[in-house]
Amino acid sequence: xxxxxxxxxxxxxxxxxxxxxxxxxxxxxxxxxxxxxxxxxxxxxxxxxxxxxxxxxxxxxxxxxxxxxxxxxxxxxxxxxxxxxxxxxxxxxxxxxxxxxxxxxxxxxxxxxxxxxxxxxxxxxxx
Amino acid sequence: xxxxxxxxxxxxxxxxxxxxxxxxxxxxxxxxxxxxxxxxxxxxxxxxxxxxxxxxxxxxxxxxxxxxxxxxxxxxxxxxxxxxxxxxxxxxxxxxxxxxxxxxxxxxxxxxxxxxxxxxxxxxxxxxxxxxxxxxxxxxxxxxxxxxxxxxxxxxxxxxxxxxxxxxxxxxxxxxxxxxxxxxxxxxxxxxxxxxxxxxxxxxxxxxxxxxxxxxxxxxxxxxxxxxxxxxxxxxxxxxxxxxxxxxxxxxxxxxxxxxxxxxxxxxxxxxxxxxxxxxxxxxxxxxxxxxxxxxxxxxxxxxxxxxxxxxxxxxxxxxxxxxxxxxxxxxxxxxxxxxxxxxxxxxxxxxxxxxxxxxxxxxxxxxxxxxxxx
Numbered sequence: 001x002x003x004x005x006x007x008x009x010x011x012x013x014x015x016x017x018x019x020x021x022x023x024x025x026x027x028x029x030x031x032x033x034x035x036x037x038x039x040x041x042x043x044x045x046x047x048x049x050x051x052x053x054x055x056x057x058x059x060x061x062x063x064x065x066x067x068x069x070x071x072x073x074x075x076x077x078x079x080x081x082x083x084x085x086x087x088x089x090x091x092x093x094x095x096x097x098x099x100x101x102x103x104x105x106x107x108x109x110x111x112x113x114x115x116x117x118x119x120x121x122x123x124x125x126x127x
Numbered sequence: 128x129x130x131x132x133x134x135x136x137x138x139x140x141x142x143x144x145x146x147x148x149x150x151x152x153x154x155x156x157x158x159x160x161x162x163x164x165x166x167x168x169x170x171x172x173x174x175x176x177x178x179x180x181x182x183x184x185x186x187x188x189x190x191x192x193x194x195x196x197x198x199x200x201x202x203x204x205x206x207x208x209x210x211x212x213x214x215x216x217x218x219x220x221x222x223x224x225x226x227x228x229x230x231x232x233x234x235x236x237x238x239x240x241x242x243x244x245x246x247x248x249x250x251x252x253x254x255x256x257x258x259x260x261x262x263x264x265x266x267x268x269x270x271x272x273x274x275x276x277x278x279x280x281x282x283x284x285x286x287x288x289x290x291x292x293x294x295x296x297x298x299x300x301x302x303x304x305x306x307x308x309x310x311x312x313x314x315x316x317x318x319x320x321x322x323x324x325x326x327x328x329x330x331x332x333x334x335x336x337x338x339x340x341x342x343x344x345x346x347x348x349x350x351x352x353x354x355x356x357x358x359x360x361x362x363x364x365x366x367x368x369x370x371x372x373x374x375x376x377x378x379x380x381x382x383x384x385x386x387x388x389x390x391x392x393x394x395x396x397x398x399x400x401x402x403x404x405x406x407x408x409x410x411x412x413x414x415x416x417x418x419x420x421x422x423x424x425x426x427x428x429x430x431x432x433x434x435x436x437x438x439x440x441x442x443x444x445x446x447x448x449x450x451x452x453x454x455x456x457x458x459x460x461x462x463x464x465x466x467x468x469x470x471x472x473x474x475x476x477x478x479x480x481x482x483x484x485x486x487x488x489x490x491x492x493x494x495x496x497x498x499x500x501x502x
Binding site for chain 2: 013016019035036111
């Protein structure tokens, strides 16, 4: 069973996304912050990771992505956030240029439907 | 010392040197100004010279004669308003006919000083005008600084407001999809979580209301002599159930009456916020010591706990809006992140002071000093 690491500091969202992803047939491991996740990644390699953008700090998700890509360049990362709708700032990772510094493979809105999420995960895992 | 650049445009050398003499050592100060304003005086004998000076070195105020040898004062004024220059223009003219007055006001002249004027008349006009200049400067400063802070505040606020809604919506969808089957009992936990998020959001909204009331200064403050010990007891009583729930003891260490001129509700907001923080960021079996003492003309309020404490870095950001210290030890502690910024704002309105000392795992102490008879 493929392992998905989900990191979010909102315990309710974490629980809901975990339930959602488990239903899609994945094993889910969770962490509630950048630092806890970093520690877990020392000894564990997931098949895919979903990070919230704002955790301890506004850019925790980016930093975690950056660090994880350095350790496991082949593991796809999804950044899940509701930031765009709130601040008007957009973090889409469509161009090669953006992907290089954001270090995430996909930017996903937190309100994503389960079937869309399933499609995106499968695409990234090449299933 | 704030320096205000004043340009005097008049073809009579006597008027120019007279103005210089009267205002050279004159300064304007109002209680709301941080520093007194003094004048740097520049002279121009013609309208053409005035425009050249304006282009090189924008003055704050221009005293402008209408009747000039070349172009008229009105034309200089038109130049200023056409180019949207930020100058307070005051016409000085003995020919202040109604026509000139109307035209000048239409073009943005701020005031008139009829010629001849006495030194006292000039000084009192300058006081009013300086106030105007000062306000313009302050507004400009606030706009540039404020806009950025506002944007940051709003973007974080919308995040904080949206997060609980997203969580509740997620749970409602789980119920709608009957994720755990038909038995209502199986949904107990997610209903509890939803209610907890509603509660958190409500307290955020209450804090926001407090904050906007303080910021806008519109709430009718009820300043009168209040007994701090009485308010302290009310706060401690209100917090007791929360303290019991967290296995923390709160000790109020003062007994005497301590009177101060203040708004009782504002003082209660300060006490409640600090006590509830001291309980929240504590540990099982911990204690909170709350003391109020008189020291000269000040009241010193100390609230200390022997709880989880915080780092230097955390302390430096503590009074900012929406700052919540997030680490393993604060996991599961909820709050709006507004409490201390509200406390700080209230303390500021009393011209008081708040300081914090803390050490990780040792505890935190907040000390508030309020002047006794400020309000």
